Amino acid sequence: AQTVTQSQPEMSVQEAETVTLSCTYDTSESDYYLFWYKQPPSRQMILVIRQEAYKQQNATENRFSVNFQKAAKSFSLKISDSQLGDAAMYFCAYRRALSGTYKYIFGTGTRLKVLA
Amino acid sequence: GAGVSQSPSNKVTEKGKDVELRCDPISGHTALYWYRQSLGQGLEFLIYFQGNSAPDKSGLPSDRFSAERTGGSVSTLTIQRTQQEDSAVYLCASSLGGTGGGTDTQYFGPGTRLTVL
Numbered sequence: 479a480q481t482v483t484q485s486q487p488e489m490s491v492q493e494a495e496t497v498t499l500s501c502t503y504d505t506s507e508s509d510y511y512l513f514w515y516k517q518p519p520s521r522q523m524i525l526v527i528r529q530e531a532y533k534q535q536n537a538t539e540n541r542f543s544v545n546f547q548k549a550a551k552s553f554s555l556k557i558s559d560s561q562l563g564d565a566a567m568y569f570c571a572y573r574r575a576l577s578g579t580y581k582y583i584f585g586t587g588t589r590l591k592v593l594a
Numbered sequence: 595g596a597g598v599s600q601s602p603s604n605k606v607t608e609k610g611k612d613v614e615l616r617c618d619p620i621s622g623h624t625a626l627y628w629y630r631q632s633l634g635q636g637l638e639f640l641i642y643f644q645g646n647s648a649p650d651k652s653g654l655p656s657d658r659f660s661a662e663r664t665g666g667s668v669s670t671l672t673i674q675r676t677q678q679e680d681s682a683v684y685l686c687a688s689s690l691g692g693t694g695g696g697t698d699t700q701y702f703g704p705g706t707r708l709t710v711l
Contacts, residue, residue, distance in 0.1 A: 482636075515702075521683065523702035569636060580625055580691065581650055582700065584637040 480505045482572050484585035491560045492593050498545075499555045499588045501570030507531075509575040512546070512553045513582070517567040526568070529553065531575070557590075565592045596620075598703035600686050606709045607676055615671040615706045617686030625691025626669050627700065628661060631683040640684075643669060644691055676710045683707050 481504045491497035503512070514526040529537045529546050536544050541561075545554045557564055570585040599618040607613050619626050628640040639653040643663045654660070658677075663669040673680055687700040 484636075521685075521705045523685065523687070523700075525699055525701075528699070571637075580627070580642050580644070580689070580698070581639055581652075582627075582637075583639070584629075586634070586636040 480507070480572055480574070480583050482570055482583050482585040484570055484588050486588045487586075488589045488591070490591045490593055491557070491564075493560055493562060495560055496556060496558045497560055497590065499557075499568050499570075499590065501553045501555070501585055503551050503553065503570070503572050503583075505551070505572065505574075507574055507576075511573045511575060512544075513571040513573070514542070514544070514553075514555045515569045515571060515584075516564075517569065517587070518565070523569070527555065560592050562592050562594060565590055598686055598688050598701050600684075600703040600706050602706060603704065604707045604709075606711065608711050609678060610675055612672065612674045613676055613708065615673075615684050615686075615708070617669045617671070617688075617703060619667060619669070619686070619688030620701055621667075623688035623690055623701075624666060625689045625698070626663060627687045627689075628669070628671050629685040629687070630655075631685055631705070633682075637685065640671070673708075676708075678710045681708055681710045 483502045510531045512529045516524045527539045541558045543556045567587045569587045572583045601616045626643040629637040642650045658674045661671045683705040685705045687702045689698050689700045
């Protein structure tokens with residue numbers, strides 16, 4: 479069975495600095511998708527970034543980028559130039575690429591605090 | 595609608611009572627998901643609908659939990675004879691569904707916070 483592990487329950491970063499959130503996963507599949515979701519206090523989950531396992535190039539979305547290490551089964555999220563609005567819970571998620579498979583597996587989350 | 599909506603936003607009930615939680619997906623989204631988020635935990639998958647059928651019910655924790663979806667739109671999650679351990683935030687998400695491609699993105703609702711006294 480696939481599992482997703484986020485070993486950092488909480489992280490802090492100074493405003494304008496860079497922070498990296500860790501995520502590791504376990505799977506025997508070769509093709510899959512990885513996601514980072516943000517959940518602010520409003521509870522609304524928002525997709526931050528997505529990575530296809532067959533792509534070697536790391537995904538980037540503005541200030542958010544990932545370091546995808548397939549062999550190590552690692553998928554970390556880097557937030558550059560941190561802003562107060564980045565404060566939230568961040569969840570790493572995995573989904574098999576098999577057609578018709580929609581079950582996402584989420585990690586336990588990392589709470590990010592941004593210090594002014 | 596513009597986004598996924600859920601009702602009620604908060605529900606307090608007494609142990610042993612039944613509750614119904616409602617999810618309105620984004621118009622045109624064929625896939626719908628229910629998750630449970632307990633305090634300090636990640637999201638626990640409960641059930642997934644494609645259209646009105648539920649090909650994956652593997653996450654439902656007990657037979658007290660059931661869900662249905664009618665007209666390929668609104669879904670209701672029912673918890674019978676609630677227990678204190680059912681207290682959690684119940685999140686609903688929808689997506690276009692259909693192809694299983696990586697571009698299929700889940701959009702989440704704000705959740706229902708259920709408290710069982």
